[in-house]
Amino acid sequence: MRIAVDAMGGDRAPGAVIEGALLAQKELGIEVLLVGQKDVVETELARRSSSPTCLPIIPASQAVAMDESPSAALKKKDSSMKVAFELLKRGEVQAFVSAGNSGAMMATGMFVLGNLPHVERPAILVVVPTLTHAAVIIDAGATVDCKPRHLLQFALMGSIYAESVLGTPRPRVGVLSNGEEEGKGNDLTRAASEQIAATALNFIGYVEGRDICGGNIDVVVCDGFTGNVTLKTMEGVAHFTVAVLKDAFQKNTLSRLGYLLSRKALREAFARLDHTEYGGALLLGLDGVAIIAHGGSSPKEIKNAIRVAGEAVSHDVNRRITEVLEELSHQAGDKFPGKIWRRIRSKIETAGEKNAVEEEERKGKGDEKD
């Protein structure tokens, strides 16, 4: 598997990015290509590796600044971002990872790759820790103004990801809202819920902010505005909580001693809370695997983002999304996506079982049964 990494993207690029790429190549056995300004990348790579030819460099003369507008970024014909997306489009790499400007990533990705068939808007999927397992939030910031059917498509993509990559059987899908009762929510969540409930997804209705980490939900669906605020709130509170506790340990001699004794166990706990362990966010819905890593990514974060990219590739997430949406679209005809989905619920129990069903249908010439 070959993955392109944007050597020019991120607050700590190119140094931390190159270090992360070296880690990934060594620890994950993934072939990594660095895309960026050749001389800069070469120099930085030589400083970090005794065999500076270990990572091929794909030259790109321009870099997109972190604060550049998406439209300005699109005008840079030879940016590392654009060159990397083109590699992906031509199939020379199977995924692309960048810690750069996320707005520019989205715009460039949509421009170069386009969306998957039947996906109208891209969505950012992030994996978050819960008391029992990992859950996903989709959309965590790609599409701010959503229609109900966009949320439906997010629900589907999130469910496929949770099942195939995270191994969650029949993922429980919920729409993030301001209360669990049906009367709660806004126009968007109410209409989206109705559409999602009509599918074969394991829809459990509304979920609240406090449910996200509780372990009883696998796929949290929301518009990109709400999702982004939620995700950043989670990061902020986790950071705050850890800061308050570290403070407490510094209180007196006893508490400092207590910390020393429990340090090992606590470190593991802090790692569990640390978002950098969970890798980058997937930009789902594009016709290619793209990962947005944190702007301030450390080498470890870059490595984890490359790992997440590799997982999405090896589980063939995009093909599965396309197949499911294609199938549903075909069966529902003009009414896609709509109440017609209810009719095919019995056929496609989950995205996972769907392939088997399709196989059967192909054998039996697949007449519509209802």
Added chain:
Amino acid sequence: MRIAVDAMGGDRAPGAVIEGALLAQKELGIEVLLVGQKDVVETELARRSSSPTCLPIIPASQAVAMDESPSAALKKKDSSMKVAFELLKRGEVQAFVSAGNSGAMMATGMFVLGNLPHVERPAILVVVPTLTHAAVIIDAGATVDCKPRHLLQFALMGSIYAESVLGTPRPRVGVLSNGEEEGKGNDLTRAASEQIAATALNFIGYVEGRDICGGNIDVVVCDGFTGNVTLKTMEGVAHFTVAVLKDAFQKNTLSRLGYLLSRKALREAFARLDHTEYGGALLLGLDGVAIIAHGGSSPKEIKNAIRVAGEAVSHDVNRRITEVLEELSHQAGDKFPGKIWRRIRSKIETAGEKNAVEEEERKGKGDEKD
């Protein structure tokens, strides 16, 4: 000061509510009235106090269930909620606290009290801990579908509260958004920001979820949907983080010993993270002080909610809100609220200084200058 408490409201009513009321009376020196079904409340009170007449009981024959719809609750003419709001309207108490059905609280409050002049929609204000001080989120769930001018009114109410009750000088006001750059946000946040920027408020622009607990923002303004999701996410993550750490301490003998040594310091930290310490949420914008405590409130939470009610009364928050909005409305005329606000910025620097300015103007016959 006299405060009415809904003895029938909350998952643990009437027991925990009555205990909380007794605590408040004893520790805060506030005169508390219990509103509810007389015989039930009398029996419960007698079980908890040697002088069962210490808290007067105002009879109300009906109780609003936690899952009752607001419209069903409004039909109960003799519910504890309705009777308490009527006491408040008649001035027999200065505030009302309930851990009951929050939708019913809002509906009944709006029906009985109505809104403050120039406040179009009520908002829930909650106080949250940060690294340095306490900040407020407004609206945390009262008004799901907001117009920009509603957010403007929330910003104003939140700023007045932060300044007068929390003692924050010139509170920094921000609109919660999915990024700090001006191009971020949605139609609502963009329009609201423009309106808030045109006032005398200390507006710092967009803030992100991760800023809430960071200590660099005092008043986080948002619609009730976003605010509710955010607040519940904060609660969920704090709970999750503490659970992960408690887990870590149980890991082995060393970590358990470490916990024992640092226990005292940690308990204080956990208390700092514990939302129950911060009391109930204010239902701001009503023509009277109303507090919604958590549905599952413990006696301590009830006591803290009564404390918060007392603070809002003693700082005369509603009068200040009315004065500021009245003044602005008067000066802006038909265009209120709008760009005209910029013109009066020099006059009204903050809600706090505003009273002095008004005083001056009154002495000098207060001709409009500008």
